[in-house]
Amino acid sequence: MKSRYLHALSIPALALLSAICARAPAEAEPLKLDDVFELEYASDPQISPDGSRVVYVRNSMDKMTDQRRSRLWIVNSDGTGHRPATDGNADQVQPRWSPDGSRLAFIAVNDGSAQIGLVWLDSGRTAVLTQLDEPPSGLSWSPDGTRLAFSMVVPAPDEPFVELPEPPEGATWARPPRVVTDLYYRLDGEGYRTRGYHQLFVLPAEGGTPRQVTSGSFNHAGGLASESMESAAWTPDGDSLVFVAMRRENWFLDPLDTEIYELSLSDGTITALTDRRGPDTSPTVSPDGRLVAYLGFDDRYQTYQLTRLYLFDRVSGESRCLTSSFDRSVWTPVWSPDGSGLYFIYDEHGNTKIAFVSLTGELRTVAGDIGNSSIGRPYEAFGERCFSVAGNGRIAHNLTDPMHPSDVAVTHPGRFGPRKLTALNLDLLAHRELGEVEEIWYSSSYDGRKIQGWIVRPPGFNPSQRYPLVLEIHGGPVANYGDRFSAEMQLYAAAGYVVLYANPRGSTGYGEEFGNLIDRKYPGNDYDDLMSGVDAVIARGYVDQERLYVTGGSGGGILSAWIVGKTNRFRAAVVAKPMINFMSAELTTDFPGFFSKYWYDGYPWDQPERYLARSPLSLVGNVSTPTMLLTGDADFRTPINESEQFFAALKLRQVDTALVRIPGASHHIARRPSQLIAKVAYILKWFEMHPGSGDR
Secondary structure (H helix, E strand, O other): OHHHHHHOEOHHHHHHHHHHHHHOOOOOEEOOHHHHHHOOEEEEEEEOOOOOEEEEEEEEEEOOOOEEEEEEEEEEOOOOOOEEOOOOOOEEEEEEEOOOOOEEEEEEEEOOEEEEEEEEOOOOOEEEOOOOOOOOEEEEEOOOOOEEEEEEEEEOOOOOOOOOOOOOOOOOOOOOOOOOOOOOOEEOOOEEOOOEEEEEEEEEOOOOOOEEOOOOOOOOOOOOOHHHOOOOEEOOOOOEEEEEEOOOOOHHHOOOOOEEEEEEOOOOOEEEOOOOOOOEEEEEEOOOOOEEEEEEOOOOOOOOOOOEEEEEEOOOOOEEEOOOOOOOOEEEEEEOOOOOEEEEEEEEOOEEEEEEEEOOOOEEEEEOOOOOOOOOOOEOOOOOOOEEEOOOOOEEEEEEEOOEEEEEEEEEOOOEEEEEOOOOOHHHHOOEEOOOEEEEEEEOOOOOOEEEEEEEOOOOOOOOOOEEEEEEEOOOOOOOEOOOOOHHHHHHHHOOOEEEEEEOOOOOOOOHHHHHHHOOOOOOOHHHHHHHHHHHHHOOOOEEEEEEEEEEEOHHHHHHHHHHHHOOOOOEEEEEOOOOOHHHHHHHOOOOOHHHHHOOOOOOOOOHHHHHHOOHHHHHHHOOOOEEEEEEOOOOOOOHHHHHHHHHHHHHOOOOEEEEEEOOOOOOOOOOHHHHHHHHHHHHHHHHOOOOOOOO
16 A cells, blocks of 8 residues: 555656655654644645646634635646745635636635635635625536626525514523424534525636526525535537426425436526436536536435436436446546546445546446545545546546545556645644554354455554554445545544444445445445455454444444444444434434435334334443444434433443533534544543453
């Protein structure tokens, strides 16, 4: 792994590495908790139209404000000229090149206000183009570079439910009641939603007043969540926008069922290009304007369904699937410059890759080790803009491995790649000894299926010693871990633990059949997959069977709670942000109605026995393992009342337990650097409080 990584470095980055390593101490230290504040990672790499430069979001940690900061940096495609692309103190995201490569549009976020900015690359001068009341998203340039399209919430008129008397001048009255009439009225990480709908706007590139080009009680840039808002795609003539929306009555009863539409900017006519039950997303128009590529599937209401790539012919009005024989979900389609096919990302056995598919369906992989915009856990780059394509065919993309967070690289299919352009963490990691990460495959005790996992060994590992083991379980459950950097796994290893993380059945990147093995039976035999992984590591001879620990978050929290109800082999468990009772979770999460469609076959009041049978709460009478609950008190995805139920049940049964409430934290429990540190510290402390027999 290390030799491959060094080989991929550009000459300037390799020179920097040599200089830093020459100053490194004789013995590097393990990673420390406060090192989290020193980590950086790259995201959203955007290559210039001529392929000569890459601008990207450089993410770092601010120790004084305890926030992640995002700045735009630029680097030449040969690795030289690495420098800031803009000035100012605002966070900067969503960089987008103008078609001629002379300007860069972006979104600047400062003191709660988000505005569209523009930088002229020849002079470095920057201007703010807007004065918006709501944050914009989904920037996209018109083909002639004269306009920018974006989406933004337009608030609905706020009519008072009742007329209340006004307080006298100087009086302090209680805040008035909040009346909720929408099913989806709050969103995890965002809070209570502004009542209104995302609409599309067009803005002159020199600034001015944005023109709203859609209207109505529908979201016109994607699904429900603002985090999923997509860019509208321009047709090459600049006359139309192609976008995602849910333009139907009672759309909230089937919130995944989006369609692709085309909007004529001259007369406002909106035409539906797709019409099926299921999501249609991520439209992008071919260079000649004839074809619209998009993603989606025919919704069968299964736990896992492959997302495929489709082509809509704007002349014939017909659609066809381009990846029907490819047994993987695909994301982020981007047309090749000559229109002969499309690039996209997919996951394969814990590794995110870029592939190219021709218009005749011939497919080849062009790059691997694609990174995500995370440093916490080794998740896939689901739905992220982690690559872009230049007019000369060069591809800029994120690059990661277990020893390095995401950097920026360039690949030119058939010529070179990956050529790594940045080395954002050499200043820190050259002085730290990380735990070595080894891939492992083993057979599940349930049906003999091969399961993939990874072992992280402590720095200074000695195979003749016996180490405690942490089983760390990914969320989702439709997601995957892989051979990517993870600060949390490395911190557990630095504390002296062997760490196992794996992709049990239901994980993505192994085909539709494997992903659907948990359909209507989650949690279930994924438990056997995980226990078989623990047994496989124990069989290697360096794990103390008296010191086994388990933890996981979200879907991993559900499985952790399920595990302690099925076995007492673990000395202690930390169940992070779980769902404990699916009957209550279905109606208190920020997406009510999801489980009844995709995990069950009806509402909880129609089949309470089925909901309870898959709930970890049903096994609470078996639990004897000391179990800590850890959840953000502003979590709307897996609300803290789920953790409170399990905590109360364990206390009533006199099981050793604790409830850790993280103030102000959403489901992204480690979003702020100190929260990531606290999460790891509390987990390690709980394990330390429950040692094995050899330590007591």
